[in-house]
Amino acid sequence: MKFLGFLLLLAGWGIVLTAIVLLAADAPRVAFVLAGIGVEILGLVLVIRAHPAPRGEHE
């Protein structure tokens, strides 16, 4: 899950870069940049969930 999360982070960034290069009009460019950030947030959630709460380490 951690690997997938980081992959989504990179994929989201890729969508942002692609939007800048390929889309000239303002509205679609903004929409795709925000979509890329949405994918990044999804990746971040997966990465966070892949680092579970530690238990039973109290001395």
Place this chain on the structure above:
Amino acid sequence: MTPASGPILSETAAALCLMFIFLVPFAGAGLALINTGLGRARSAAHLMMSSLCAVSIAAVVFFVWGFTWQGFQGGPAHILNLGGKGWDWVGAQPLFLRHVALDGSPASLAALLGMMSVGLAALIPLGGGADRWRLSATCLSTALLAGITYPIFAHWVWGGGWLAQLGENYGLGRGFVDAGGSGTIQVVGGLTALSIAWILGPRRGKYTHDGMPTAIPGHNSSFVVLGCMLAMVGWWGLNSAGAVLFTGAGPGEAVLVAINTTLCAAASALMAAVITGVRFGKPDVSLTANGWIGGLAASSAACVFVRPPEAAAIGMVAGALVTLSVEWFELRMSVDDPGGAISAHAMGGLWGVLAVGVIARVPPVGVNATGEAPGQWLAQVIGIATLIGFVLPLTYGLNWLLNRLRPQRVALEGERQGMDLHELGAGAYPEFMTHGDDFSPR
């Protein structure tokens, strides 16, 4: 291969810029004291030693290799042609600062500021890994930060890279703007601190059997507050030097920058004190200090593009954000960050970067340019997407690989004994027994 020409500084501007850069090490001293004060007494000498080593490694690696990739605006760089536009990806300077005239030229000032800034960025993860991060691992991780992560992003922002070119190439404001390094220094360091905290795991005793965090208070709040004061001096220099060197501000505007920096930190610390006072009944020193540092981190990006009331508003938001995120990271994400580095530097810095787009009025580039450059907010959002989508995986991946080759966390015995005795053979306070289990014989 060589992009548009770089900035031109008068002799006065160059001399003042040099003076501003000379102040930056105060920020490093401040962060070292804060990290040490918020850690345990039995790891105090180790943390100060780690700070000194991190700054040293960062300076040497940046001299040998880092500036090769960071470069400077107008210097040689690797450029890709994408969609008919030149994308400046990475610097192509010779190694060892060769071919950089070390005579007060903008390139030489950028190299010196880079050397100081990368040291500052390298100190930030020490707060996240305090009390359990081995000294040798700290040095190796710092080398990766100073040689790879920091120079790449710094080139994109300060070296005339593709983020800085967003305005020129795609009409997005003035391109990504980060005058004093909210993103370039603070967020890059803060995300590295998050990676380190994840990889190391929490300190033993931090979480109970049912997963609830326990309080492990810092051992010296006087260090922490003194560190805050020292950090402010360093930030005056950092923000002023960045504003002159990377945004073309006149040396006289350093007054505005210093006032904005101070107000932002002050408003942030006061907000943190009020929030903790209301929530816990009494203001909390460590969270107020984190609020102060978060305010400084947030102040950097927009320091020369806002009026003082707006700087205070940025600080107030930063103070609330940092205070709440410290709790969120500890309670919800189970991230043990003894120095509050992730909240203060990463969250504060991200807010500072965004504030350029939503609060600041960034004028377009050009001698007679007036008004506000449209699309600035989108350039800032793209910068944030790059920090989260590229810098976080990069810094995590590098440190994960390092951890596979050589575990970064100290052995259980070392954590029980204290990092000072285990790794250095001597404690910071040999004549004091501050806690029953400190310096206990094994």
